Amino acid sequence: MTDSDSKPLKTRMRLLITASRIFAEKGFQETTIAEICEQAQSNIASVNYHFRDKESLYLESWRYAFQQDLALYPSDGGVASDAPAEQRLAGRIRSLIARIAAENSHFFAIINKEMAQPTSLLPEILEKEINPQRQAMIAQIKECLGPKADDQDIHFCHASIIGQCFHLMQVKHMKKTYPERRHYPELENPVSYAEHVVLFSLAGIRALRNRIEQSRGDSECAQ
Known part of the structure; x- marks a missing residue:
């Protein structure tokens, strides 16, 4: 491959890396193409060539940040696909919290x-x-809730887990907004926080499954 062949790829990558960081810091509205180009040591024509416009650059830099996060913290959490459902769910929760807590996670900042x-x-x-x-x-x-669970049961459990995970996004925002506050235990030890969320969530799912099986099993018997 010649230098002329590799240069467009390098330029595109510089733009993606720089754009994902600035979009994460400022958001779409407050970010300018001129600022991205200046920091990426590129020019506006290169943005037009590789991405067409600001909107497309935004989407592609977001995808790039997402892929970088998954490369560092695979979504399965390193748990085998044939492991029991609880273990697979625990791995997914740990991965999500690790990605949110990561200092350089531009995806979740965006x-x-x-x-x-x-x-x-x-x-x-x-x-x-x-x-x-x-x-x-x-x-x-x-799978963890069992065959008697309905869509509402599943939705509520998912909302509960995601709420605990996304709590870290709020904490990271508070840390930047109120730097004088020095104690953020979730961010200081995200691994321990992840274990708490795993234990709390799995215990709740088990309790709910028992209640579902008892109440809906009784209903079936009554019929």
Whole structure:
């Protein structure tokens, strides 16, 4: 490969790395192409060539950040696909919390900015990148709850787990907003926090499964 062949790839990668960081720091609205180009040591023409416009660069840098996070912390948490459902769900929870807690996780920082200032680009990212992760966790929750669980049971359990995980995003925001506060136990020891969420969530799912099987089993007997 010649230098002329490799240069476009290098330029594109510099733009992705720089854009993901600046979008994470400032959000879509406050970020300018000029700033990205300056820090990436590139020019606006290169953005037009590789990404067409700011919106496409935003989406591609978001995907790049997401892929980088998954490369460091695979979504299965290192648990084998044939392991029991509880172990697989625990691995997924640990991976999600590790990605959120990571200091350089631009993907979740961009999500945090999106929640504060939504763009019309969010549905595409949700559908192509986030929804498969969501469906995988829902399938594991369903397996843990057993065949008698209904959609509401599964949805509520998923909301509970995600709420605990995304709590870290709020804590990271608070740490930046209120730096004078020095004690953030979830961020100081995210591994311990992940174990807490795993134990808390699995215990709740087991308790709910027992209640479902007892109450719905009795109903079936009564019929």
